[in-house]
Amino acid sequence: MSARIRVTLLIAISLLAAWTVIAKSPRAGPGEQVRQAAVAGTFYPADPKELAATVDGFLARAGVPAQKGHIIALIAPHAGYPFSGAVAAHSYALLKGRPTHRVVVIAPSHYEAFPFASVYEGDAYATPLGTIAVDKEFARKLARSNPEFKLSSRGHVPSPDGAEHSLEVQLPFLQRTLSDFELVPIIMGEQSYEASRALGVALAELIRGTDTLIVASSDLSHYHPYEQAVALDGKTLNAVGEWDYLTLSDNFQNRTWEACGGGPIVAAMIAAERLGATRAQVIKYANSGDVTGDRGRVVGYSAVALFQDEGRGTETPKFSLTSGERRQLLDIARKSVESAVKDNKLYELPANLPPSLMRDRGAFVTLKENGDLRGCIGYMAAIQPLAQTVRDVAGFAALQDTRFRPVTVSELPQLKYEISVLSPMRRVMDLNRIKVGEHGLMIKKGRYRGVLLPQVALEQHWDRNTLLDETAMKAGLPAKAWRDKDADLFMFTAVVFGESEASRALTPEIPVWTDSPTRPGQRVPGSPPR
Numbered sequence: 001m002s003a004r005i006r007v008t009l010l011i012a013i014s015l016l017a018a019w020t021v022i023a024k025s026p027r028a029g030p031g032e033q034v035r036q037a038a039v040a041g042t043f044y045p046a047d048p049k050e051l052a053a054t055v056d057g058f059l060a061r062a063g064v065p066a067q068k069g070h071i072i073a074l075i076a077p078h079a080g081y082p083f084s085g086a087v088a089a090h091s092y093a094l095l096k097g098r099p100t101h102r103v104v105v106i107a108p109s110h111y112e113a114f115p116f117a118s119v120y121e122g123d124a125y126a127t128p129l130g131t132i133a134v135d136k137e138f139a140r141k142l143a144r145s146n147p148e149f150k151l152s153s154r155g156h157v158p159s160p161d162g163a164e165h166s167l168e169v170q171l172p173f174l175q176r177t178l179s180d181f182e183l184v185p186i187i188m189g190e191q192s193y194e195a196s197r198a199l200g201v202a203l204a205e206l207i208r209g210t211d212t213l214i215v216a217s218s219d220l221s222h223y224h225p226y227e228q229a230v231a232l233d234g235k236t237l238n239a240v241g242e243w244d245y246l247t248l249s250d251n252f253q254n255r256t257w258e259a260c261g262g263g264p265i266v267a268a269m270i271a272a273e274r275l276g277a278t279r280a281q282v283i284k285y286a287n288s289g290d291v292t293g294d295r296g297r298v299v300g301y302s303a304v305a306l307f308q309d310e311g312r313g314t315e316t317p318k319f320s321l322t323s324g325e326r327r328q329l330l331d332i333a334r335k336s337v338e339s340a341v342k343d344n345k346l347y348e349l350p351a352n353l354p355p356s357l358m359r360d361r362g363a364f365v366t367l368k369e370n371g372d373l374r375g376c377i378g379y380m381a382a383i384q385p386l387a388q389t390v391r392d393v394a395g396f397a398a399l400q401d402t403r404f405r406p407v408t409v410s411e412l413p414q415l416k417y418e419i420s421v422l423s424p425m426r427r428v429m430d431l432n433r434i435k436v437g438e439h440g441l442m443i444k445k446g447r448y449r450g451v452l453l454p455q456v457a458l459e460q461h462w463d464r465n466t467l468l469d470e471t472a473m474k475a476g477l478p479a480k481a482w483r484d485k486d487a488d489l490f491m492f493t494a495v496v497f498g499e500s501e502a503s504r505a506l507t508p509e510i511p512v513w514t515d516s517p518t519r520p521g522q523r524v525p526g527s528p529p530r
């Protein structure tokens with residue numbers, strides 16, 4: 001039987017199981033509402049002994065890396081155990097011997113659409129290994145904390161379209177690794193950044209000071225050829241490792257990257273950050289092709305732990321470029337502009353570029369003529385390899401910066417080039433850490449965003465408070481909006497170098513954000529003009 005036929009049969013059996021569960025009452029007894037196992041026998045074994053042996057086998061074979069720090073949250077996949085169970089076990093193996101009395105599991109909705117986070121309103125979830133009580137007091141507090149959360153069975157109890165598996169499949173692993181715990185089951189019907197932020201912030205406030213674990217349930221890319229999936233999932237996991245959850249959310253929303261539980265991942269990272277987590281460790285990655293041998297259409301899986309490390313801050317490794325790499329990027333920018341202006345063609349990048357130039361980074365290219373600004377466009381978001389970003393935005397700066405007429409052939413010899421390569425972005429948790437001239441800022445409040453590059457404050461001789469005010473106003477917000485509870489400030493650094501002056505490196509103490517195309521002096525898309 002081929003791998004594709006096996007997958008088709010699993011789906012068909014899953015749908016049949018869903019209808020079987022619907023026919024049963026979700027109540028185990030008078031006054032007690034239990035969400036019965038819906039995908040036992042399809043996604044994982046239905047026999048309790050077989051299920052326990054299967055999970056224990058996965059856990060026994062999972063490598064447990066050397067770890068330092070307290071685990072705040074885990075990310076684990078949710079496909080059928082034959083496909084993703086071995087990967088999931090790498091997350092859960094870290095829990096052996098850990099005292100945990102509450103587990104919050106955040107999972108996506110595959111079958112029902114609803115515009116809120118559904119916190120299960122019932123008393124318990126059941127698997128073949130037994131019943132897990134819901135922490136109803138915590139669930140009620142969470143539901144009361146925000147109108148975007150509701151006590152509900154939506155997404156939990158099977159619908160005519162299918163039985164949700166993304167939360168259920170996590171439970172047998174928890175039952176085999178934790179001795180006694182209560183459950184807070186959450187299905188996200190809405191996975192926008194705002195929805196993820198609201199959930200993450202609320203969870204952090206309720207969890208602080210307790211022995212609670214967060215689990216984000218998510219698979220990665222779906223149905224790409226093996227090599228393409230590995231590359232795409234690598235970008236997602238790199239952003240997780242850099243703790244750049246805003247880029248994750250943006251790229252999930254615009255479908256540049258893929259994760260069916262992207263919202264749960266972002267919510268877990270936001271909650272974990274506010275609970276003191278400072279490090280994300282990718283423990284295991286694999287995809288369905290590694291199991292079935294069919295590499296034509298695969299699904300990606302990862303095991304990740306979010307740690308609180310004593311003595312470790314939120315810094316990431318320093319980012320820099322060698323003098324040779326800078327020269328290469330300047331050469332790419334110049335040739336891109338010349339090709340666009342002279343021939344109206346896209347410059348073809350040279351082969352065998354160094355790995356540092358093929359890593360996804362945001363960047364801006366600034367053009368100057370006789371010392372005056374002639375064009376500047378950039379990508380805040382790390383949506384493509386750095387060399388490609390510099391190539392693209394250089395051409396845009398020459399021809400598509402609407403503040404200027406397009407560059408002409410006669411101007412080419414007079415142009416000077418400056419490139420700003422951006423680091424990953426971190427949320428500002430201490431305003432005193434913002435260093436004027438070293439850190440750029442981005443503010444996000446609802447649909448409003450505003451960005452200022454690090455060199456702007458230096459050139460304008462601003463102090464920190466002025467920089468904060470100007471960033472808010474750049475987003476079309478009041479000057480003091482950065483103080484608002486629902487506003488997020490992110491800081492980033494840049495490696496800035498050019499032809500008109502000595503190269504200067506504003507190397508990151510703290511990493512960068514990414515966004516859709518934008519340019520200094522122009523509003524970020526989605527924000528009103530100032």
